[in-house]
Amino acid sequence: MPEAILTVENVTKRFGGLVALNKVNIDVYDGEILGLIGPNGAGKTTLFNVISGVYKPEGGKVYFEGVEITGKPAHQITRMGIARTHQIVKPFNDMTVLENTMIGVLFGRLAGKVSMSEAREKAMKVLELVGLDGKASELASKLTLHEKRILELARALAAEPKLLLLDEVLAGLNPKEIEESLKIIKETKEAKQLTVIMVEHVMHAVMNIADRIVVLHYGEKIAEGKPVEVANDIKVVEAYLGDRDLALKFVKVK
């Protein structure tokens, strides 16, 4: 068994009376792609927000490389080596693609250790890796949704993370763009030796790319395992379809 790079231990997060995460336990192993799936409102993005320091959980702990990071400010967690993209893209619109990516370098794991020209070079390399180098001097606001998603990925990669959190990077893209994005994710993962957690709704894509899948439902982990195992888990299919009989039919078909 490889070592866990990230451990989520008994994490509980409430919003008023709503329990968004209920004693969730997840281990993420070094070098894997973990798919995080579940119906809307299952707590996937909330979990990302807890890991990346946007939310402080009411209970439980998060460890990254053996160090507790629960409740640390987001910028510190980023500098330790966890970078993320957003479900709703948040590039800095008034800056160019290159500047956006440079910010990733300047404030990421290498913060304070790189000069402006080094940051520019590193940013260009990342843009080449994701195929956005042709648009380096364009304003981020001028990009298409697909390109903005890739830019967010580039900005996250520029921070030289060890763990990358991808929040629905495929949503709203057409099949060709999805294929392209998956290729970029796979390639960068190999090139940078990353561990990746991806929240995804595009099921065939995540089943295809992930080494393991965790399924959340109403803030609880209801299944975990290899994509095939999870796809045939009655609880999972039920959670998605909501109808036990229909679910049983689906599982049998497989």
Place this chain on the structure above:
Amino acid sequence: MGLATFVISIVHGLLWGVVLGAVSAGLTLIWGVMKVVNVAHGEVALLGSYLIVGLYCALGLSPYIALIIALASGLAVGIAMYWGMLHKLVGKVEVMTLRVEMSTLLIMFAFSVAITNSYYYFIGSEPKGLGLWHFGPKSNINIGYLVIRTNSILACILAVALVAVLHLLLAKTTLGKAIRAVMQDAQAASLVGINPVKIKMQTTMISIAVTMLSGFLILLHETSIIPGTAALYTPLSFVIVVLGGLGNIMGSFVGGLIIGLVYGLSKAVIASVFNPLASAPLALSIAFIILVLTLLFKPEGLFGR
């Protein structure tokens, strides 16, 4: 109105416009980045003016040295203002709400009243200035019928330098990139490793220091100041910042030029065709009509994206 009057009002309008552009820089920064509606902006600028007058008159320091002291004190005042008034309101806030923005307006309003009354109490309402001190060997330069005070020219040079330095700081440096990132999205900034609290504190320091420094420009341009001078510069700065686009240093510089020019020209026109006594207040009203028109038809400002 003759040609001479026309040329004179354009030249003086532009000279003042450059100063106005630099005076507004601190406001566009603190309002744009932190959504702090600093209605004490003119009063903070006067803090710089009075400090320089005081150091010059009471201690006999050269205004240039006094200027450096004003800059340093501005950084210190900025730290004090951030931790004393602003941090609790905006430090940890990632998405600004109207309520928070209103709170900053009210706290800055209270601050402006307190500071103005302190001016009246401790300094008094009589005009203060640098007396006969002037830039260069002469106090005036004559070009044909144009008479330009050398202090006005110094104000222009310093204003352009100040705006250029600020612009380069924002465009080229790491700190500048972080400031622009926080301005656009504080949460996204924190998720790429930027500490928004630190950046907001540094923004306040820069804004207040630059504003106090611009007090020297006001002093040079106006010759002498009274506590009420702030009541002219605060509202005009707001007009200029809205015109130039929130957070846009170059935008507010151009906005300053426009307002200076419009003010200078309309004052001359009103004086010649209507009533010289009404020219200043009416010209000021025209500046505010520009504010209203901008908010109605181009709320993002001339250079806003």
